Amino acid sequence: MRDQLAARSGLLAQLASHLTGTEVDGRRHRPYCKALPPPVVAVVGGRGTGKTHDALRLRDLCGTVTPTAYLDCADDTLRTAVAESPRSRSLVTEALLRLGGAFVRSGPPRAGALPLTRLFTGLVAVASGGWDAGQDERIAAELGRLEALSPVRGTSGEAARDRAARLVAAYAVMRPPQTPTGVSVEVLLRDILPRGARRAADWYGAYPGAQGDAAAGLTLLGAHFRHGGDQRVRAEYYLGQALRADLEEAYRTTGGWLLRTGRPLMLLDNAHEEPGERLVRDCLTYRGRGHRDRVVVLAAFRREDPPVLTGAYRLPSLTSAVGLAGGRTDQLCRHAMVVVPYPPLPPAGPETSDGLLSHVDPDAMLPPGLPRALYRFTGGRPLAMTRMTDAIAELNSLADAAPEDEAVRPALPALTLRSLLRYRPATPHRTTTGPTVAGALRDALVPGETGELLTLVSPAADAHAAGLLLSPAAALTTTELRHALDADGWPRCDEHFVADHCLRIVLLHQLYHREPDHASWVRGHQRLATHYAGASPASPHQYHHELSIGLIRNAVAHLHGSLYLMNTAVWLDNLLHIASAPVFAGIDERRRLAFTGGHHEPERRVARLLNAAWLAQDRLELPEARLEAAARGALYAMRDDVADGSVLTDAAEQWAESIRSGRPLRECACTRRGRTNGGNE
Numbered sequence: 001m002r003d004q005l006a007a008r009s010g011l012l013a014q015l016a017s018h019l020t021g022t023e024v025d026g027r028r029h030r031p032y033c034k035a036l037p038p039p040v041v042a043v044v045g046g047r048g049t050g051k052t053h054d055a056l057r058l059r060d061l062c063g064t065v066t067p068t069a070y071l072d073c074a075d076d077t078l079r080t081a082v083a084e085s086p087r088s089r090s091l092v093t094e095a096l097l098r099l100g101g102a103f104v105r106s107g108p109p110r111a112g113a114l115p116l117t118r119l120f121t122g123l124v125a126v127a128s129g130g131w132d133a134g135q136d137e138r139i140a141a142e143l144g145r146l147e148a149l150s151p152v153r154g155t156s157g158e159a160a161r162d163r164a165a166r167l168v169a170a171y172a173v174m175r176p177p178q179t180p181t182g183v184s185v186e187v188l189l190r191d192i193l194p195r196g197a198r199r200a201a202d203w204y205g206a207y208p209g210a211q212g213d214a215a216a217g218l219t220l221l222g223a224h225f226r227h228g229g230d231q232r233v234r235a236e237y238y239l240g241q242a243l244r245a246d247l248e249e250a251y252r253t254t255g256g257w258l259l260r261t262g263r264p265l266m267l268l269d270n271a272h273e274e275p276g277e278r279l280v281r282d283c284l285t286y287r288g289r290g291h292r293d294r295v296v297v298l299a300a301f302r303r304e305d306p307p308v309l310t311g312a313y314r315l316p317s318l319t320s321a322v323g324l325a326g327g328r329t330d331q332l333c334r335h336a337m338v339v340v341p342y343p344p345l346p347p348a349g350p351e352t353s354d355g356l357l358s359h360v361d362p363d364a365m366l367p368p369g370l371p372r373a374l375y376r377f378t379g380g381r382p383l384a385m386t387r388m389t390d391a392i393a394e395l396n397s398l399a400d401a402a403p404e405d406e407a408v409r410p411a412l413p414a415l416t417l418r419s420l421l422r423y424r425p426a427t428p429h430r431t432t433t434g435p436t437v438a439g440a441l442r443d444a445l446v447p448g449e450t451g452e453l454l455t456l457v458s459p460a461a462d463a464h465a466a467g468l469l470l471s472p473a474a475a476l477t478t479t480e481l482r483h484a485l486d487a488d489g490w491p492r493c494d495e496h497f498v499a500d501h502c503l504r505i506v507l508l509h510q511l512y513h514r515e516p517d518h519a520s521w522v523r524g525h526q527r528l529a530t531h532y533a534g535a536s537p538a539s540p541h542q543y544h545h546e547l548s549i550g551l552i553r554n555a556v557a558h559l560h561g562s563l564y565l566m567n568t569a570v571w572l573d574n575l576l577h578i579a580s581a582p583v584f585a586g587i588d589e590r591r592r593l594a595f596t597g598g599h600h601e602p603e604r605r606v607a608r609l610l611n612a613a614w615l616a617q618d619r620l621e622l623p624e625a626r627l628e629a630a631a632r633g634a635l636y637a638m639r640d641d642v643a644d645g646s647v648l649t650d651a652a653e654q655w656a657e658s659i660r661s662g663r664p665l666r667e668c669a670c671t672r673r674g675r676t677n678g679g680n681e
Contacts, residue, residue, distance in 0.1 A: 004345045005382055009054050011318045015041070016058055018325035019296040022065045022262030024058070037287050038263065039335050040280055040297045041321070042271070042312065044304050045342030046489030046500075047445050048383030051300040055267045058298070062106075066262030067114055067247070069102035071095055072269045073276035087226055088127045088142075092236040095275040096243055097123060101148040103247065103264060114250050117200040118242035120149040121188060125222040126235065128184035132171050140164035151197040163192055181222035185215050203245055207238060240282045244293045251294065263294040271299035272487075277308045284308070284336055302489035304339065312337040345380030360393035365412040369622035376662045377417055377619045379502045384441055391425050391437045398426075417620040418584065421509050438509045445503050449475050450484045455514070457481065458507035459524050459548065459582070460497040461541060468531055469524050493669035501670050505582070505619060512584045525549045538562075540574045547581035547614070556610060560603045568644040572651060576666035579613035587621075590614055595630050602641045609634040616659050617666070628656040 017024040019038050045051055052072075059070040078094045100116045107114065127142050140161045170187045171180065189198055202214045210217030221238060224231035247264050268276045280299050287293070301309065313335035315321050321340045324332040332338060356371035378384040392415070399412060410419040421438040435443065442451050453476055460466035466478045476484070478497075485498070493499035498507060512521045525545040532542035543555035555578050562571060583590075594611040612631045615621055635652040639645030655665055664671040 004380075005050060005053070008050065008318065008345070009057055011322055012043075012054050012058060013061060015318070015322050015325055016062060016265065016296070016298070018322070019298075020062065020066050020262040020265055022062065024061050024065070037292050037294065038296050039313075039332060040283060040299060040337040042280075042299050042301055042309055042337060042339045043318075043342045044301045044309075044339055044489075045344075046302055046491070048381045049342050049344055050382035051342055052269050053382060053386075055269050055298070055300060058265070059267055062262075062265050064106070065108060067103045067107040067250075067264040068267070069099040069106065069265070070267040070269065071099055071102070071275075073273040074270035078275065085127075085130075087130055090225075090232065090236060091275040092278050093123060093126060093225075093239060095279060096239055097146070097149070099266060100243055100246075103243075104148055108261075114246065115151050115197070115200070116149045116243065116246040117151045117193070117197040118203050118246045119239065120146060120151065121185075121193070121201045121218060122204070122221055122239045122242045123149070124188055125181055125185055125218040126225045126239070128167070129179075129181050129222050129226045131167065131180045131184065136164050136168045139167055151200075152192070152194060166191055179219070179223075182215075182219045185218040185222075188218075189215055200246070200249065203242065208234070236278070237282050237285070240279060241286055241291075244283075244286065244295060247295055248293055263296050266295055266297045268297065268299040270302070272301045272303060272306050277306060280337075281308050287336060300342075303487065304341075309337070309339055312339045314339045315341075317341065344378075345382065345385075357389065357392060360389055360396055361412070365396070365399075366392070366415055367413065367622055369624060370415060370417075372662055373417055373620070373622045376623075377502060377505065379500070381500075381502050383444060384502050384506075387441050387444065388420060388437060391420060391423055394425050395423065416622065418509075421506075421620075422513070436513075438506050438513075442506050442510055445506065446484075446488070450481065451507075453481055454485075454498060455507045455510045456520065456524065458498055458504055458511055459528060459545065461495055462497055465528055465531070466497045468527055491669070495668045496670060499670050501619060504670075508582045509584065512582075522549050540577045543578045544581045547578060548583060550583075550586055552607070552610070556603060556607045559610065560606045563602070563606075563641055564643055568642045568647040571642065572647060573666065575610060576613055576617070579610055580617050580666065581614070583614070583618070594634070595626065597630075597633050597637065599637070602638075605634070605638050605641065609638060613655075613665060616655065617664065623659065623662060628659045631655045631659060 013024045019041070043051055055070060059068055062068040073095065078091055078098075081094050082089045082091055096119060100119050104113050104116060123146055124143070127146070128139075131139050140163075143163050166187055167184055170183045189201060193201060201218070204210060204214045204217030204221065205212040207217030207220055209220050221235050225235040226232075268279060270276060271280060276299060280297065283295075283297055304314075315324070315338055318340050321332065321338060356375060357366060374385070374388060378388070392412075395409065395412060395415070398409065410416075410423060421441075422436050424434055424436050425440070426434070434440070442455070445451070446454050453470065453474055456474075457466035457469045457478065460469055463478045463482060466481070470478060470481075482497075486492075490503065491499045496504060498504040511524065512518055514520045525548045529542050529545040529549075532539040532545070535542070538558055543558055546552075547555050559571070559575055559578070562574075566574075590611045593607055594615050597608060599605050599608060609631075612627070612634045615627060616631055632652045632655065635648045635655065639648050642648060657663075658665050
């Protein structure tokens, strides 16, 4: 995984190097399309596919060589700040404030801090609409928030308090028809900004209705923001362009270009959230009106269908984007926006997966099959891989230490994925009160109430079955849960309501361990088994759910009774569907039945084949060579029991190869998608 993650991160760094024209991660690539603005690059992938990891890595790599700003558009503190003063703040203004502050703090040290005078004056005009002479503390606090953008920076809040005192004095003598915004703009332009900064603020003379008067433009900006609706949208658009104009100004002189050799880089994580979509749309609108700027925008989305991505040029892979960016024909710059897929990492063969945990297990104490099982379980989703790898690293580091608070710590040589999911990593205070690995993983993949409700419906095959498991008083309906999964970029499958096998197994694990007596697990599967029991002909779904709660007898009887009553290929597919039942107990008994042959009764041969298929399809089981032989032997033993023995002969070799390579025995949309994840290629 480390090599694959590094390869994809390296490709993104190479693309960033082409776009910004700077050395990134030890590489310097020819900057392209010098005469045109670079395209907005949208990377699209669901939760846990590594977008945030790679964006943060780019921020760290680029931050010292070119002005770089990272913003998590889903950060709750953005919304908290807006709630404190909704008339003078919005998600867009808070986003611009954070982006501007990051641009100021980054870049080559020799270049000094970027002057963002236009953005600073615009945000002051917006904030000052509700100020008056009795709010000196509030004014000083707000100016302190904007201090990072000010062209005249003070220390320890002294500059903010001095400016607040000047504004309060001006408010004290304010007379109608003067407004707080108008007075604030007048004091700002006359007394606070130095001469060079005043020339930069003249940019607001182009604001609609200003007629070349910067003070009038700033006053109108503040008034439009407070009016809300379309007028606020217009004001926010111009604040975004103020930031672009400030960045362009920093490069306009020869000295500025020489000191800042790379284009500014704006990284928008979770750009599907409101401030992200607005910033991307405003950027495209600005450039669509014929304006040119050099800001490189890289935005991460969870889905491919947000309205802002409509009409974008879609590329098949990150590799193709890098190829176009580095080509001498500058093909990538012909498009205003390009979309690059960011799926989970592609499937890994034994030669790749066997070394997956070598960095956390240098003494090779883990079971030999654990790395391959871990890769198969996570499906190459980097977030899941990282969380579980970190837990293994902690177990290795604590191998010789005494457990604290009677904590259950699985031994490395006997570690299984089931025991790893139940392990509670130490919290920062070295206690064992934190969530299990599975619990933390669920909270990361589907946080909040949505994750709790999806846990309850995780055994369901479709929305109707999910509705049977959901209380009428639940906070969300099955339709709303489906929309929540879609919004986070989770895929769909006709056979599973939760269509990603890694997420589904985590949810099923949480459902099984929800109570000590597994009441929710048993109740849910019983309800679904009863629902399907009335189907005619008999539905394999019924026996699938019975198998999940340990009732194997009915499944064996059904399969034995239908041996000669249906097409052999259909019969085998039904067996595989039944044997895909999730299970978290009775593993030893399953293994005993699967690995014991020589039965004379057909019913016992069916039971052996069912248990062999059950083990082979369990993504929490470690791969082992004797399972190949057991599955092959169980299929061969039944060739005379079915209508067409050649089907089982062919299946014997196919199953053995699938078990050996870690592929599923039965395909559905979940498994087919896993095999075709593009990764870097």
